[in-house]
Amino acid sequence: MGYPRRVVATRDPWLSAAEQMRARGMRWTPQRRLVIDVLARSSGHVAASDVIEQCRRADPLTTPSTVYRTLDALETLGLIQHGHAADGHEEYHVLPQSEHGHRYCTNCGGSWEIDAKEAAELTRSMRDRQGFEVDLSHLTIVGRCAECA
Amino acid sequence: MGYPRRVVATRDPWLSAAEQMRARGMRWTPQRRLVIDVLARSSGHVAASDVIEQCRRADPLTTPSTVYRTLDALETLGLIQHGHAADGHEEYHVLPQSEHGHRYCTNCGGSWEIDAKEAAELTRSMRDRQGFEVDLSHLTIVGRCAECA
């Protein structure tokens, strides 16, 4: 209706990825662009194998080592963060601008993010009762989601 | 090798391990005894590599494949339960008589069990707010313990 809606200047970290890289003397290559495209379209967390597969769809010549190295590079830029999925494999969490954990359903394989607010009770009770500071970005809760339970 | 699944753990599971095995037509071997010795002395959760190393200390001829197969067998007996540590490697939880999760300190490497009581707030809030049934045995919380924080 009428004019385009006013949008808060949401600086897109992916758009600036190229500059961030150049600023550090890193190079902006087609392969890196592709990996970043895939990440940008992702749901927030992807297995390394997913990234490789998706890249290969766009460019069948994609090489695993290049993908891994790009993911490494992006992690040093702070754009992603790696961890391990329930099955023990590498998993990359995209854009941890706000630190968060994950919730997985063992039945349907679905996954959701757990933000600080949602984890508040947990972090508080751990701090109060055990003096334990929870690292939210490593929090993983496994179980059955509402639909599957 | 498919054994019948699922057995209730008894009061002193290690003493009865031999009988439980024989009852299923499994055999009681020195190698298995050794693995079980190691598990019995363990703190409640061990990495596969720990088990192998400890076994090798007692018997340098210990073979990884045998250890893995024994751990498999013990899991089908319900005496242990496997999962994945923070670094993504196999980890075995001994005697999950009472279901529990784990808490790890990234600084000192210490680990503690989280029992149902301690996790009560978490499980309740997940159930109430997301309809999510937490699987306590897969709960892993990472952070800094009271001493290290």
Next chain:
DNA sequence: ATTAATGCAAACGGTTTGCACTACT
């Protein structure tokens, strides 16, 4: 012209498997 990044192939480390042999029952 530099030198970072790529692509390949080979190395890696933890886990699994096939198979002939051993030894528990």
Next chain:
DNA sequence: AGTAGTGCAAACCGTTTGCATTAAT
């Protein structure tokens, strides 16, 4: 005697690395 379990070596799979080549700066 019969067969589950062992030990070895080789396969596996996801990830990492060395190195000569390519290409972004």
